[in-house]
Amino acid sequence: MHVHHPFDIYTYNNALKRVPPHFKVLVSLVALLIVVASPSFVAPIAIFGLMYFLTVVKAKIPNKVYLKALTAPLLFTIPTLPLMAFFFGGGDVLFTVNILGFSLAATRDGFNLALLVASRVIAGSASLFFLAFTTPMTEIFGVMRALKFPSLFVEIAMMIYRYIFVLIEEAEQMIFAQNVRLGYNTYKRSYESFGLLVSNLFIRSWQKGERIFRALEARGYEGQFVFSDQSQQKITFLPLSILGAIGIGLVLLAYYTRGLTIF
Amino acid sequence: MHIMEGFLPGPWWYLWFVFSVPVVGYGLWRMKKVVEENPNVKILLALAGAFVFVLSSLKLPSVTGSCSHPTGTGLSVILFGPSVTALLSSIVLLYQALLLAHGGLTTWGANVASMGILGPLVGWLVFIASRKVNLNMNLAVFLTAAVADLATYVVTSIQLAVAFPAATGGVLTSFKAFFVIFAVTQVPLAIVEGLVTVVIFKYLVELRSDLLVHMNVIKPAEEVSTE
Numbered sequence: 001m002h003v004h005h006p007f008d009i010y011t012y013n014n015a016l017k018r019v020p021p022h023f024k025v026l027v028s029l030v031a032l033l034i035v036v037a038s039p040s041f042v043a044p045i046a047i048f049g050l051m052y053f054l055t056v057v058k059a060k061i062p063n064k065v066y067l068k069a070l071t072a073p074l075l076f077t078i079p080t081l082p083l084m085a086f087f088f089g090g091g092d093v094l095f096t097v098n099i100l101g102f103s104l105a106a107t108r109d110g111f112n113l114a115l116l117v118a119s120r121v122i123a124g125s126a127s128l129f130f131l132a133f134t135t136p137m138t139e140i141f142g143v144m145r146a147l148k149f150p151s152l153f154v155e156i157a158m159m160i161y162r163y164i165f166v167l168i169e170e171a172e173q174m175i176f177a178q179n180v181r182l183g184y185n186t187y188k189r190s191y192e193s194f195g196l197l198v199s200n201l202f203i204r205s206w207q208k209g210e211r212i213f214r215a216l217e218a219r220g221y222e223g224q225f226v227f228s229d230q231s232q233q234k235i236t237f238l239p240l241s242i243l244g245a246i247g248i249g250l251v252l253l254a255y256y257t258r259g260l261t262i263f
Numbered sequence: 264m265h266i267m268e269g270f271l272p273g274p275w276w277y278l279w280f281v282f283s284v285p286v287v288g289y290g291l292w293r294m295k296k297v298v299e300e301n302p303n304v305k306i307l308l309a310l311a312g313a314f315v316f317v318l319s320s321l322k323l324p325s326v327t328g329s330c331s332h333p334t335g336t337g338l339s340v341i342l343f344g345p346s347v348t349a350l351l352s353s354i355v356l357l358y359q360a361l362l363l364a365h366g367g368l369t370t371w372g373a374n375v376a377s378m379g380i381l382g383p384l385v386g387w388l389v390f391i392a393s394r395k396v397n398l399n400m401n402l403a404v405f406l407t408a409a410v411a412d413l414a415t416y417v418v419t420s421i422q423l424a425v426a427f428p429a430a431t432g433g434v435l436t437s438f439k440a441f442f443v444i445f446a447v448t449q450v451p452l453a454i455v456e457g458l459v460t461v462v463i464f465k466y467l468v469e470l471r472s473d474l475l476v477h478m479n480v481i482k483p484a485e486e487v488s489t490e
Contacts, residue, residue, distance in 0.1 A: 006320075006362035029368070036276055036369050044269075072364045073267040080423075083440050088429045109430065117270060117427075124269020128368060132361045140361070150288075152295055152305075154489025157354045159309030160316065164358065167310075167317040197340075198318055202463070203471050205310040211305035221302065257291050 006164070011136040016059040021139035022146065023235045023243075024131055027054075030247050031127035040261070041116050043254035044123035049245070051126035054134075059131045073125040078120055079117060085116040114259045137161050155225055165207070171201055264419045264449060265374055268367025275426040280372030283353070286380050290350030292387070295315070308343075312351040315339050316358055333456045334415065337408025338463060340383035341390055342480060352379025377418035386411025396406075404464045407456030416449040417442070 011017070016024070021159075031051060035044050053060050085106050093105045131140075144154050176198050178184065185194035219238075266488045271279070298305045318335040339348045353375050359365040366374045386407045393403035424438035467475060 006358075008362050009475065032269070032369050036272055041456070069364045073269075076265065076267045077270070079444055080441070083429065083444055088427060088437065092285070109397050113427070120269040120272070122269070123368065124367060125267065125364065128268045128360060129364065132364065137358075137361065150291055152298070153291055153354075154307050155429065156294075156305065156312065156350075156355070158356055159306065160312035160351075160401075161358065162308050163313035163360075164316050167313050168320075170319065171317055184296070191458060194321075194459055195466055199466035201317065202342075203474070204308065206471075206474060207313045209307040209310040210303070213306045216306070216375055219341045224285055 007255060008137065010061055010065070010133050010171040014059040014061060014134050016054070016134045017136075019134070020235050021135050021143050021240075023239060024135045025140065025143050026132035026235075028127050030243065031130070032124060034247070034250050035120050035123045035127060038118075038120070038254040038256040041119035042260055043250050044116075046253060048119075048123040049081055051123070052132045055126070055130050057108060059130075059134045066129065066133075069129055070122070070125060073121050077121045081114040084117065085110040108261075115262060147222035158225075163208075166208070167201060167205060170204055171197065176201060182237045191249055218234070264377070264417055264445065266355075266364035266370040266377075266419060268360070268370060269365075271370050271422070271426050271434060271477035276369045276372060278372075279370075279376050279422070283372045283375040283380060286346075286349050287353040287375065289348040290348075290353075308351065309346065311343060312354055313346075315351055315398070316355045319355065319359065320363065333459060334378060334382075334412060336378055336383045336415065337386050337404075337411040337456065338460050340387045340411060341404065341407055341460075341464070342475075342478060345380075345384045345387045347467050348383045349375070349379045352383070373419075373422050377415050377422060381418045382411045382415030385414035398479075400468075401461050401465065405457040405461045409448065409453045412449070412453035412456050416445060416453070420445060445468055454475070 027100075031047050035047055038044055056066055088110050092108045094108055094111060096105045138158075141154055141158050141161075144157070145151075163192055175183075178193050178197065182189075183196075184190040272434045294304075294308065298306060315335045318338070319332050336348065336352065339351065343351070353371075356366055356371055356374050356379065357368075360367050360371065364455045367462045389410045390403060390407040393406055398406075420438055420441040424434050427437055429436040429440070466483065468485075468487055472481065476483050476486050
């Protein structure tokens with residue numbers, strides 16, 4: 001029994017921490033758009049290489065942590081790939097296999113589709129990781145406000161972000177307390193323990209909410225938080241033009257390799 | 264069930280944004296009204312959102328051995344109703360993408376549609392219906408959580424099928440294929456989440472049934488006195 005830990009900690013001490021958050025969001029979104037629009041696997045693979053370089057070499061995120069994060073998207077993707085290879089393709093039959101009396105034909109189009117989707121998932125995840133590993137959430141809120149997201153949405157998002165860590169700590173304490181009292185030691189009891197943990201966590205959150213509200217009200221809260229943005233760095237011309245050039249290069253790469261396939 | 268970053272090509276990823284954004288906007292608008300009358304609701308909802316996130320990052324006691332997490336959508340829709348659940352899920356899914364690498368930014372619209380809107384909505388209808396016919400509370404809660412999970416998984420299969428139709432047989436064949444391949448993990452998961460939600464709900468009723476009455480989840484007559 002354990003809690004999944006957000007990899008948020010790396011955002012506060014990586015080598016690209018000082019790069020303006022607007023720029024990092026822009027890099028990540030441009031990369032994502034090229035990835036999902038790319039008609040062949042070439043541009044996604046180039047983007048994966050670029051994002052890996054930026055995140056692991058430039059931002060100095062440990063390679064092990066990075067690869068571990070990549071397993072989540074791969075676990076989702078791997079079962080779908082044979083499916084695509086065997087069922088979705090038209091075109092020539094590459095080979096057939098017999099499973100339990102059914103003969104399955106792997107087709108050329110199916111294989112190419114599976115390859116394309118796999119490259120997109122890996123490159124897309126890498127583009128997401130670049131943002132997730134280098135940019136603190138608090139700075140992303142600043143970007144959201146600059147992009148005119150509804151203030152209530154940003155405010156709730158910020159509070160949720162804060163309380164996630166409070167509740168994770170509470171949950172870990174409860175799990176520890178349960179474990180020393182032989183919780184989760186049989187299959188049936190693990191259900192009981194889990195139910196007790198989650199219901200208690202809900203009640204605790206609720207009580208915490210009521211207490212926080214009272215504390216805020218005593219300090220003159222009228223339904224609005226007022227925040228100041230500390231990071232007012234401007235994106236300079238040079239990095240922006242480099243991004244533009246690389247972006248255009250990748251779009252051209254995606255365009256000229258549109259017909260390229262392996263099988 | 265999260266669709267991973269990069270999995271959906273255009274136009275599907277942005278069509279799901281077009282579907283989800285107005286619904287989340289509606290949830291936001293509803294909440295604004297409530298918050299204007301009652302400012303402390305904002306804080307309670309923020310904690311509810313954090314609760315759903317933490318719930319979904321806990322590991323379930325599981326049979327299959329795979330790493331399965333509850334979605335929390337069934338419990339959330341019983342406690343807060345569908346429009347608030349949609350809003351909270353939209354934020355939670357953003358954090359799951361950015362903090363845990365579950366789901367993604369381009370697939371956010373599709374994931375909100377399945378896990379935040381349609382799945383919980385079906386679960387909520389089941390809950391309302393089973394309360395109407397005076398079904399046993401445990402059974403009602405089990406059905407709500409399990410059906411919300413199953414509906415989410417059906418919607419996800421549809422989303423994948425329309426984006427990747429089979430060459431022969433089209434969307435329907437492809438839907439069947441995705442539906443079968445994910446059934447291996449999703450059906451046991453729905454049952455486990457149903458059972459777990461029953462236990463959670465049982466403790467909630469025992470410990471703080473006054474809260475549930477206050478939130479209009481159970482009727483005052485069902486309140487258990489803890490005195």
